[in-house]
Amino acid sequence: GDSVTQMEGPVTLSEEAFLTINCTYTATGYPSLFWYVQYPGEGLQLLLKATKADDKGSNKGFEATYRKETTSFHLEKGSVQVSDSAVYFCALTNTGNQFYFGTGTSLTVIP
Amino acid sequence: EAGVAQSPRYKIIEKRQSVAFWCNPISGHATLYWYQQILGQGPKLLIQFQNNGVVDDSQLPKDRFSAERLKGVDSTLKIQPAKLEDSAVYLCASSLDRGTSGTQYFGPGTRLLVL
Numbered sequence: 001g002d003s004v005t006q007m008e009g010p011v012t013l014s015e016e017a018f019l020t021i022n023c024t025y026t027a028t029g030y031p032s033l034f035w036y037v038q039y040p041g042e043g044l045q046l047l048l049k050a051t052k053a054d055d056k057g058s059n060k061g062f063e064a065t066y067r068k069e070t071t072s073f074h075l076e077k078g079s080v081q082v083s084d085s086a087v088y089f090c091a092l093t094n095t096g097n098q099f100y101f102g103t104g105t106s107l108t109v110i111p
Numbered sequence: 112e113a114g115v116a117q118s119p120r121y122k123i124i125e126k127r128q129s130v131a132f133w134c135n136p137i138s139g140h141a142t143l144y145w146y147q148q149i150l151g152q153g154p155k156l157l158i159q160f161q162n163n164g165v166v167d168d169s170q171l172p173k174d175r176f177s178a179e180r181l182k183g184v185d186s187t188l189k190i191q192p193a194k195l196e197d198s199a200v201y202l203c204a205s206s207l208d209r210g211t212s213g214t215q216y217f218g219p220g221t222r223l224l225v226l
Contacts, residue, residue: 043217101153
């Protein structure tokens with residue numbers, strides 16, 4: 001069945017460091033891919049998405065490119081800030097009926 | 112614009128008791144989702160409604176879980192009887208429409224502890 005595997009955390013980085021959180025997926029066809037973020041004490045919110053191969057989603061300095069050849073959707077940011085500390089979830093849907101989330105990666109950015 | 116509302120925020124019950132959670136989606140959102148998030152795991156979709164009809168409930172343990180969205184707006188999720196393994200955060204989300212690119216808006220969740 002469809003599934004998402006994301007890199008385990010927790011991840012701790014210094015401010016202004018480069019961030020990569022790996023996400024790979026297993027799915028038939030051409031799923032849509034998402035990154036959701038959960039800030040401390042808040043609900044999940046969509047960070048970015050890509051709906052077809054080679055699409056790049058971007059928001060708030062974060063980027064992720066839909067790579068069908070490697071079945072990946074890695075999240076990157078060039079310079080993290082303390083305010084980026086949160087839990088990040090990779091997710092996919094194939095038909096819009098079922099959505100599959102990864103286990104989440106906790107990021108802590110220290111000043 | 113008001114977000115997705117859920118209540119209660121916390122609930123503690125004993126096993127074999129019943130419990131119900133309520134969700135009010137964003138006004139005008141036709142699609143509503145209930146997720147279960149066990150500690151250390153990602154959210155698992157239990158059921159998806161389009162208006163008041165069920166789109167997918169393949170992951171809903173129907174022997175003990177039920178959900179309804181009678182008027183196509185508010186929704187309730189019920190567990191009867193609860194088991195220890197039902198301890199989790201129950202998330203409600205809504206989106207303007209179905210589909211593979213629709214953005215889901217999540218509520219704050221209801222944290223359930225079954226003793």
